[in-house]
Amino acid sequence: MAVPQIVAQRPVIAGDKELTVSTIRIAADYYDTVIFDDSVDKRHVGMVIGGYVIxxxxxxxxxxxxxxxxxxxxxxxxxxxxxRAVRS
Structure with missing residues (x-):
């Protein structure tokens, strides 16, 4: 299996958000898009934005x-x- 390849990656700093949107190619017909929390204190990890859990x-x-x-x-x-927080 090949190493995943970054297709697109963009940091976004807005207000108290320091996030990165990353899309990688895992295989010929398999791409994943993820949102990462880049803040020092990881304040948004596990929160929901745009249908993603950060x-x-x-x-x-x-x-x-x-x-x-x-x-x-x-x-x-x-x-x-x-x-926003994930609902229980």
């Missing part, structure tokens, strides 16, 4: 176009939404 969940795509759409939507969410 540092915990990803969205899969089966081709590059769909992966780039996931990446774009995640960037918009990170810029415009506030992270």
């Amino acid at each position: 540092d915990h969940s990803s969205k899969r795509a089966t081709d590059r176009d769909a992966a780039m759409e996931n990446h774009r939507e995640a960037l918009i969410a990170v810029r415009n939404e506030q992270p």
